[in-house]
Amino acid sequence: MRKLTLIITIALSIVVAAVATAQVRGHGRLQGIVTDKATGKPVAGAKVTVSAADQETQPIVTKTDSRGHWSALGLVGGTWNIDIVADGYDTTRGSASVSEMTMSPLIKTAMAPAVQQEQQPEMAPVANPIIPEEAVNAINAGQELLKVKAGDTVTGADNSQHAATADEVKANAAQAVTQFEKAISLLPTDKEEAQKVRLQLMGVMSRAYYNAGDLPKAISTLEQLNAADPSDPNAGARKLLLVNLYLENHDLEKGRTLLEQVPAGTVTDPTIYMNIGILFLNQQKPADALKYFSDAVKLDAKNAAAYYYRGLAEVQLKKVADARTDFQQVIALSPDSSEARDSKQMLDALSHS
Incomplete structure (x- = not known):
């Protein structure tokens, strides 16, 4: 079975200003970056459809720019479905929570080239x-x-x-x-x-x-x-897939418990650790979140988002020195990213605390 792409995001209320946007619905905003999973390069021209999960309202349709960036403005609070379609790639589906009071984190989507799916065993x-x-x-x-x-x-x-x-x-x-x-x-x-x-x-x-x-x-x-x-050679990969589905279903405990049973070396993408950490931050459990963000950093030491989220957890735990170090690392690794911009704001806020 092909890997199911999972998109999970949150609304964090930590020194992040609300963005006043315009026109049609509310004041919420979603934005993201779409990249090629194989090369890490941005996917330009991908069609992004953002639709309310529990409201009768016209969906917002936009496209990624040359940097793979997209944004949807004027959203009311609640859950919004996100479908991303691009020529030559598997379609991704997911959802995100929007708050009109705080800015949601950047949604990072790595799209798998469609040829990979054809290579998957049917x-x-x-x-x-x-x-x-x-x-x-x-x-x-x-x-x-x-x-x-x-x-x-x-x-x-x-x-x-x-x-x-x-x-x-x-x-x-x-x-x-x-x-x-x-x-x-x-x-x-x-x-x-x-x-x-x-x-x-x-x-x-x-x-x-x-x-x-x-x-x-x-x-x-x-x-x-x-x-x-349980003895099938693909059992480890299936467990990892099930962990992702649990997280998409907001069943954090089942996801975390099953992840502990996954054989060593099965996890090769830090996203799963970051998703668990984000859910723990949502539950106001920064100590638990910190562990998983650290696991993400260990797996991919060049992942700026992992340092950013770990910094947010450290702020809540009052580990100011560690938070400063992580926010500085975000800026060094990805100076033009939204995480770098927010990290600069966090560093400025910490310097006055």
Whole structure:
């Protein structure tokens, strides 16, 4: 299963001024940077759609500039969904909390080149007399539905061609779920060969549930798969994926507990540590947050955002000297970033405290 991109952000109330923005809704703002996961270079021209999760309001559509930067202004407080689409990349989906009183941190999104997804192992073709033909057909139909990505050229019912939208991709995933649920109900339960197919299908189903927007079902399916096949060589990667899903579902304790069970060396991206740390900051637990931000720094000593968030935790813990050191490191590593700008403000505030 391809890696699911996770975007989590917060509204931190630490010496960060509110930004008065204009026109349509409220005074909240979201902004982010989109980069190529493989090269770290900015992705220009990516389409970013920001839509209210629990309100009937027109979505905001913008594009990244030459630096990969985007922003959405005039947001009311609450949860906003973020979809990012770019030619040649897997679509990313996530959400962010907006406060009209404080500025939200910069959202960093690393997009995986679409070619990487094609290299990901899919479910092997089913050609076994034990598996009913109806189940085979349903599995194949579901996998075909999942192959369509936002931006792909597709043919409509009237034979006209258009670029697939994020909504169409989501609808396809929901149809794929229906096919997979049908197939799994037809698999024999007393044959080893059928059990292997069942386990493969559960992995693909979890991805389909996620793409269809059913996060609880994606989680429960992956939980069942991990419990049924703990010795699989991919179990470590699946656990890490499940940690990300727990965090996206705001289930911090489950995410942290499972992360401790992930084999050493499985975590190669500091984002997961930073997400846990941010959630702890949201819960006013800076000591717990500090541990995970430090883990992120250990994993990637050149990640300016990790130093920035660790500095915020240290401020709350009154570790002023450590906070100064981390904010200075942010400026040294990424002098033109929003974190560097905020770090300068923090250093100025600390010098007068």
